[in-house]
Amino acid sequence: MGGSLPAALAADWLAAAWDQNAGIYALSPLVSVIEQITGSWLRELAGLPPLMSFGFVTGGQMANFTGSASARHRVLSNAGWDVEANGLFGAPSIDVVVSEEAHYTIGMALRLLGLGANRVRRIPTDLQGRMQAGDLSTVLSGSSAPCIVCAQAGNVNTGAVDPLREIAEATKERGAWLHVDGAFGLWAAAGSAERAALVRGIELADSIATDAQMAERSLRLRHRLLCR
Amino acid sequence: MRENISSLLGSVQDQASGWFASIDTRPVRATLTTDELQQALGGPLPQSGMDPEALVGILAEAGMRGTVASA
Numbered sequence: 001m002g003g004s005l006p007a008a009l010a011a012d013w014l015a016a017a018w019d020q021n022a023g024i025y026a027l028s029p030l031v032s033v034i035e036q037i038t039g040s041w042l043r044e045l046a047g048l049p050p051l052m053s054f055g056f057v058t059g060g061q062m063a064n065f066t067g068s069a070s071a072r073h074r075v076l077s078n079a080g081w082d083v084e085a086n087g088l089f090g091a092p093s094i095d096v097v098v099s100e101e102a103h104y105t106i107g108m109a110l111r112l113l114g115l116g117a118n119r120v121r122r123i124p125t126d127l128q129g130r131m132q133a134g135d136l137s138t139v140l141s142g143s144s145a146p147c148i149v150c151a152q153a154g155n156v157n158t159g160a161v162d163p164l165r166e167i168a169e170a171t172k173e174r175g176a177w178l179h180v181d182g183a184f185g186l187w188a189a190a191g192s193a194e195r196a197a198l199v200r201g202i203e204l205a206d207s208i209a210t211d212a213q214m215a216e217r218s219l220r221l222r223h224r225l226l227c228r
Numbered sequence: 229m230r231e232n233i234s235s236l237l238g239s240v241q242d243q244a245s246g247w248f249a250s251i252d253t254r255p256v257r258a259t260l261t262t263d264e265l266q267q268a269l270g271g272p273l274p275q276s277g278m279d280p281e282a283l284v285g286i287l288a289e290a291g292m293r294g295t296v297a298s299a
Contacts, residue, residue: 007236007280010237010280011283013237013240014240014288014291021296027296028295033262033294045273
């Protein structure tokens with residue numbers, strides 16, 4: 001963070017001059033096609049499934065919100081509840097599981113989605129802030145309610161990555177949704193084999209939030225969400 | 229790279245000025261198709277970086293007809 005690549009700065013100036021409304025294709029075909037292209041390149045760079053959908057969002061907060069909203073939709077839909085039509089009143093209860101070191105934007109997303117920041121189950125971490133996968137398995141085995149697990153690739157204070165493969169396996173076994181906050185950690189997947197090994201398992205996530213500002217030093221359209 | 233930043237941003241200024249100058253006479257809608265935009269900007273994942281001026285030139289050219297402008 002801090003300072004930008006010359007090409008990113010120049011592109012940002014052009015984007016400011018164009019001032020496009022990027023909400024729908026008809027309002028800016030250029031931006032929509034750039035979104036398609038960069039999404040495809042990012043999936044290939046990070047070794048993610050080619051059918052994973054991709055979108056620019058306005059910030060890391062909205063990336064985690066959108067991933068969590070997708071999770072809420074899916075787990076309630078699987079339970080026979082249409083949350084978009086019927087809201088949360090009367091909906092099946094959802095177990096939300098995060099680590100004690102989850103980024104604050106996860107808690108904010110849960111608040112905005114009516115899932116409550118204080119009713120989540122918080123899994124202990126090791127000294128580097130990694131979720132303890134064994135404790136997660138214990139918590140997951142204690143309930144059969146619709147469930148969302150939020151893991152982290154890149155602790156904001158230490159850089160440590162949760163044991164994603166173990167978490168993904170436990171989450172799949174439970175039939176839960178796995179969202180990964182990969183703001184900067186996802187980019188390790190595009191690095192050397194040694195670095196990519198640090199985030200192995202992220203390709204098993206149902207949704208991933210990431211942030212190009214940290215890795216590409218780009219200015220505009222820098223936050224992304226990938227979702228199955 | 230940083231010593232070339234003035235030149236790069238000067239190029240962007242020229243590109244943006246040309247785009248603004250076109251607004252009064254260009255169609256409001258974009259006149260490049262999805263395939264044309266994909267061809268101009270996409271392709272296989274690049275294996276190395278490219279010159280920023282060249283990159284911005286490609287982007288600006290696609291932007292001339294790939295954007296919507298009504299101001």
